[in-house]
Amino acid sequence: MSDVKLFKIEHDQVRELPGEALQVERSLQLLFEANLESLLGIRFLASEHNTGSVHGGRIDTLGLDEDDCPVIIEFKRAVNENVINQGLFYLDWLLDHRKEFQWLVMEKLGPEIAKDVDWSAPRLICIAGDFTRYDQHAVKQIARNIELIRYRRFDTGLLMLELVHAPKQGRSSGPASVAPPTTPAVAIANEATEDPYISSRIDYKLARADPDLRDLFEAVRQYLIGLGDDVQVKELKFYIAFKRLKNFTCAEIYPQARVVTLYLRLDPASVEIEEGFSRDVAKIGHFGTGNLELSLKNMDDFAKAQPLLRRAYEGS
Known part of the structure; x- marks a missing residue:
């Protein structure tokens, strides 16, 4: 459990504010999606995005961060849910469906932003009321851009976010660093084929x-x-x-x-x-x-x- 506590100071006395971290409900997901830029610096793209019949899944939230990198957000709805493996599955799907993602960016944010999508460091963010020690150990063994964020809700209308884990180095290696394919509708920059130092x-x-x-x-x-x-x-x-x-x-x-x-x-x-x-x-x-x-x-x-x-x- 989180060891973060919140106190209110009243007349030189402190009172602990009880926090809640119930399983993530749909309403909390909607709250995050409506305030993604304020909370995490991420522009909202889609909710419950269908990955198709072959993959047979739904990505909780898709977004584009302030560095124009794709972001997958998965909410852990139960203590025993393996949200990290699920998120990695969707991250691989994303890297195999770059055109689809860029079409989504073009529809939501415009063609100028779509052509600047940066595939060098796509992110997976897992949000939960708490994480087990096995979750925190697992992400340290995986060479991917995974962040764990713990939340607490307080009855005073406060929402606390705690960054439990984040990779120190954000540059991707492997499949994520391959240059994105071009599409006729979105003018993706071709610098990667002309400048050997672009990455x-x-x-x-x-x-x-x-x-x-x-x-x-x-x-x-x-x-x-x-x-x-x-x-x-x-x-x-x-x-x-x-x-x-x-x-x-x-x-x-x-x-x-x-x-x-x-x-x-x-x-x-x-x-x-x-x-x-x-x-x-x-x-x-x-x-x-x-x-x-x-x-x-x-x-x-x-x-x-x-x-x-x-x-x-x-x-x-």
Whole structure:
């Protein structure tokens, strides 16, 4: 059982709020689906998606995350339900039915988003009132992008989410990293066949960077990972995302400009903008998520950025 407890402070006295984690009902699934972006940073696509007569199943929830990666969400409705194996079965189905998924994205979110679906790190999220120790052990043995989220409901109208397990490294290996097929209706980018570095563009840029810039990037990476045990690293085509339940920082490196660029999930209005160091990019297109841009050219810039990085982490 979860050891997380919630208390209310009243006149210097504390009172524990009793939490419930009953089996997941359809109403709770609908609550999640109606608020996926607020809760998990995921855009809702479909509920109870039929996988067809051959597979004979229904995926609880399909979505697209803030990095344009496909997401399967499965809700564990009973303690003895093997939701992880079931989710892995659906994850394999998804990788075999990419065209169908992209059609769904095109219908729900439009063709521009559909052509940018990133298959490098598809995710499986399992949500339950609790997980057994066998569940938590099993996901550590499986080299797939699986997250376990425990929830608690409180009679005061509060909903608590606890990230029980998440892979530290989010880049996929194996079938998930194969480039998606093209379709006549959705103009899928063909860069993967033209650029040998498309699946590891950050590594390619790092290889071209001078030693000082590589050291700066590595210092930033280690600092972000060290902010907490719940930090996940998700390597994508154009940037690396550092996340908890949602991204809190996205990092890019530009060898020619000799700069490490970070995008933080912070309100630019809450920060004193400094020319050449910080910028409000809420209305400026860019890769990654976050409305505050930081440009780091040396270790002094990195030291100045650290309080902002911690704020972004704590607020995510």
